[in-house]
């Protein structure tokens with residue numbers, strides 16, 4: 001990228017359960033490691049924020065299917081911007097084509113999106129307050 005001075009793209013494709021999501025996480029970890037900078041300000045870096053977005057996106061867009069217990073039901077375009085020295089300077093994540101029908105209709109043994117089960121399993125508000133005070 002630095003040598004050619006042009007943007008590069010990596011397309012991760014395969015059938016459901018092939019390992020696209022896990023491979024993409026590894027790719028992002030590698031890019032964050034290579035393009036990360038020392039951050040002594042205590043603020044979260046761009047690369048940290050990108051990596052930390054995965055569990056949030058997966059909660060709303062992943063569900064258990066017959067092929068994969070954590071199947072991504074949406075597409076994701078991750079853009080990572082680098083400065084002239086090859087350091088990560090910004091990032092943008094675009095999602096598209098979420099399988100919206102799953103919200104209303106799920107056939108057994110598949111499940112709805114993880115976020116609904118997380119909400120049901122969440123402790124009552126009074127217990128959350130207790131945890132905060134510890």
Ligand SMILES: Nc1ncnc2c1ncn2[C@@H]1O[C@H](COP(=O)(O)OP(=O)(O)OP(=O)(O)O)[C@@H](O)[C@H]1O
Nearest residue numbers: 014015016017018019020021022023068070071072
């Ligand atoms: N590198 C890996 N190491 C260990 N386990 C892996 C790896 N890649 C994939 N797996 C296993 O395979 C499962 C499916 O992988 P993943 O969710 O990445 O598939 P996918 O291609 O993104 O599927 P989908 O299209 O349904 O979202 C994971 O939950 C994990 O158990």
